[in-house]
Amino acid sequence: MRILVTGGAGFIGSHLVDRLMENEKNEVIVADNYFTGCKDNLRKWIGHPRFELIRHDVTEPLLVEVDQIYHLACPASPIFYKYNPVKTIKTNVIGTLNMLGLAKRVGARILLTSTSEVYGDPLVHPQPESYWGNVNPIGVRSCYDEGKRVAETLMFDYHRQHGIEIRIARIFNTYGPRMNIDDGRVVSNFIAQALRGEPLTVQKPGTQTRSFCYVSDMVDGLIRLMEGENTGPINIGNPGEFTMTELAETVKELINPGVEINMVENTPDDPRQRKPDITNTKALLGWEPKVKLRDGLPLMEEDFRQRLGVAKKK
Numbered sequence: 665m666r667i668l669v670t671g672g673a674g675f676i677g678s679h680l681v682d683r684l685m686e687n688e689k690n691e692v693i694v695a696d697n698y699f700t701g702c703k704d705n706l707r708k709w710i711g712h713p714r715f716e717l718i719r720h721d722v723t724e725p726l727l728v729e730v731d732q733i734y735h736l737a738c739p740a741s742p743i744f745y746k747y748n749p750v751k752t753i754k755t756n757v758i759g760t761l762n763m764l765g766l767a768k769r770v771g772a773r774i775l776l777t778s779t780s781e782v783y784g785d786p787l788v789h790p791q792p793e794s795y796w797g798n799v800n801p802i803g804v805r806s807c808y809d810e811g812k813r814v815a816e817t818l819m820f821d822y823h824r825q826h827g828i829e830i831r832i833a834r835i836f837n838t839y840g841p842r843m844n845i846d847d848g849r850v851v852s853n854f855i856a857q858a859l860r861g862e863p864l865t866v867q868k869p870g871t872q873t874r875s876f877c878y879v880s881d882m883v884d885g886l887i888r889l890m891e892g893e894n895t896g897p898i899n900i901g902n903p904g905e906f907t908m909t910e911l912a913e914t915v916k917e918l919i920n921p922g923v924e925i926n927m928v929e930n931t932p933d934d935p936r937q938r939k940p941d942i943t944n945t946k947a948l949l950g951w952e953p954k955v956k957l958r959d960g961l962p963l964m965e966e967d968f969r970q971r972l973g974v975a976k977k978k
């Protein structure tokens with residue numbers, strides 16, 4: 665199997681590459697423009713005979729002979745996707761068109777990593793795949809959430825019109841080693857702040873909830889979806905729900921009981937609650953998350969300690 669992973673130098677992509685490379689029958693090609701990813705995430709595979717790394721921006725066409733495409737390329741954290749919103753929407757729309765064009769030309773199956781952001785600020789809780797969402801089309805997050813919604817539309821139009829084999833994963837918040845430090849995502853923020861001995865900044869009111877899926881569970885779900893028969897869209901995420909205040913308290917307890925927790929102003933359109941309904945995911949993929957937040961956080965702490973150069977207290 666020859667597999668293309670766009671965005672494979674990023675957080676989830678590089679863990680996916682690790683898992684795909686474990687199978688000796690796979691050849692893996694990564695295409696990435698290194699906007700938020702880096703070669704270092706893939707250092708153990710550079711030079712490997714079954715691995716290739718291409719500096720490529722998915723807003724430009726790409727032609728490679730592959731059997732499967734995992735299309736992840738897109739900045740995922742608000743700081744980075746808001747940095748150049750026009751580029752973000754181009755990546756989602758033109759990038760997905762280009763990858764669908766490639767899938768059509770070479771007859772590959774293509775999986776899109778969509779997002780729980782397609783549900784916007786949901787009026788239904790928890791969110792099943794059948795929920796159409798409550799999204800602001802003109803807000804500062806729209807380049808990302810509306811971009812992903814169009815990407816999903818393109819996937820289904822290519823499927824209906826051209827018979828392309830598609831898979832759509834709606835990913836909920838994922839965390840783990842190799843997340844960008846200081847990328848504004850709440851778990852990486854809290855861990856970096858706790859390790860630096862800075863106050864943990866909880867956006868008001870602190871009662872907004874999120875669910876957090878450890879990256880190894882996410883990769884397992886993505887591969888099951890690609891290998892299975894169901895097109896999706898299918899939710900992949902951990903239904904364990906935590907308020908932001910609870911998350912801050914857990915990080916404080918596990919990593920640095922000495923730090924304070926401070927409340928700060930929130931950003932516009934921040935959803936109040938988010939939790940995947942994974943009934944279909946369990947039934948159709950036989951998947952459910954295994955790693956609990958309390959077990960996953962210390963694994964991420966270790967990676968952040970090394971990158972921040974903060975030694976563990978004896």
Ligand SMILES: NC(=O)c1ccc[n+]([C@@H]2O[C@H](COP(=O)([O-])OP(=O)(O)OC[C@H]3O[C@@H](n4cnc5c(N)ncnc54)[C@H](O)[C@@H]3O)[C@@H](O)[C@H]2O)c1
Nearest residue numbers: 671673674675676697698699700701721722737738740838
């Ligand atoms: N991490 C999460 O919690 C989460 C949640 C929902 C959806 N997702 C989706 O999963 C995918 C991966 O997210 P991640 O957390 O690993 O993010 P990430 O930012 O670590 O990885 C994204 C990768 O895509 C690359 N990229 C960005 N724009 C590109 C372009 N135009 N051309 C080529 N490469 C480009 C980046 O350099 C990076 O390596 C994204 O599609 C994201 O929308 C992630």
